[in-house]
Amino acid sequence: xxxxxxxxxxxxxxxxxxxxxxxxxxxxxxxxxxxxxxxxxxxxxxxxxxxxxxxxxxxxxxxxxxxxxxxxxxxxxxxxxxxxxxxxxxxxxxxxxxxxxxxxxxx
Amino acid sequence: xxxxxxxxxxxxxxxxxxxxxxxxxxxxxxxxxxxxxxxxxxxxxxxxxxxxxxxxxxxxxxxxxxxxxxxxxxxxxxxxxxxxxxxxxxxxxxxxxxxxxxxxxxxxxxxxxxxxxxxx
Numbered sequence: 641x642x643x644x645x646x647x648x649x650x651x652x653x654x655x656x657x658x659x660x661x662x663x664x665x666x667x668x669x670x671x672x673x674x675x676x677x678x679x680x681x682x683x684x685x686x687x688x689x690x691x692x693x694x695x696x697x698x699x700x701x702x703x704x705x706x707x708x709x710x711x712x713x714x715x716x717x718x719x720x721x722x723x724x725x726x727x728x729x730x731x732x733x734x735x736x737x738x739x740x741x742x743x744x745x746x747x
Numbered sequence: 748x749x750x751x752x753x754x755x756x757x758x759x760x761x762x763x764x765x766x767x768x769x770x771x772x773x774x775x776x777x778x779x780x781x782x783x784x785x786x787x788x789x790x791x792x793x794x795x796x797x798x799x800x801x802x803x804x805x806x807x808x809x810x811x812x813x814x815x816x817x818x819x820x821x822x823x824x825x826x827x828x829x830x831x832x833x834x835x836x837x838x839x840x841x842x843x844x845x846x847x848x849x850x851x852x853x854x855x856x857x858x859x860x861x862x863x864x865x866x867x
Contacts, residue, residue: 641809670850671851672850672851672852673851674851674852674853676793676854678793682859683842683844683857683858683859683860684793684842684854684857685857686855689847689851689853690850690851691851695855727792727793729793729853729854731850731851731852731853734806734848735795735806735809736783736785736795736798736846736854737795738792738793738794738795739792740792741792741793
């Protein structure tokens with residue numbers, strides 16, 4: 641089974657800061673990597689699919705990159721409404737696996 | 748707009764079977780896509796449980812496969828989850844979602860989630 645790791649597990653940043661989260665797969669997953677945002681008490685929301693494609697309606701300050709085993713998620717300018725936990729998710733051989741999550745809050 | 752709504756008992760006794768239903772509106776299950784269940788224990792991360800196609804074809808998380816059954820009722824535009832022999836470790840918020848099963852494989856529409864507590 642493919643295992644996913646994320647770092648950091650949590651971070652605090654100021655409004656306007658650039659925030660970067662990394663996700664690593666235990667084996668090559670090409671670019672089959674997606675990112676979700678989950679606000680407290682809410683369902684996850686798909687932000688980025690296929691490593692770098694922005695879901696319709698998602699603000700352009702969110703972006704993703706990477707391929708193979710190493711991926712990056714970036715918020716170019718952190719906004720108060722971005723406080724949430726962010727999860728990466730891979731898909732391989734009909735199995736979906738989520739990373740452990742990165743909690744982002746405001747400093 | 749695709750909408751999903753989970754329903755079912757919020758409390759299940761240990762060793763019994765957890766049963767949930769997801770009603771889909773705004774999209775016909777028979778039109779395509781897979782449909783899935785994901786759970787999240789309190790304060791923890793997300794775990795995919797399994798997915799089903801309108802034909803009844805299913806894929807399950809290997810770690811739960813022996814206890815999980817997912818079924819679909821196209822006439823009611825809904826699909827269901829059964830998880831047998833539950834323990835306290837199965838206490839979680841259970842989400843249903845629409846699944847893109849062609850790579851890169853993602854969940855684009857989610858229900859609001861329903862908390863199921865396993866306790867006597």
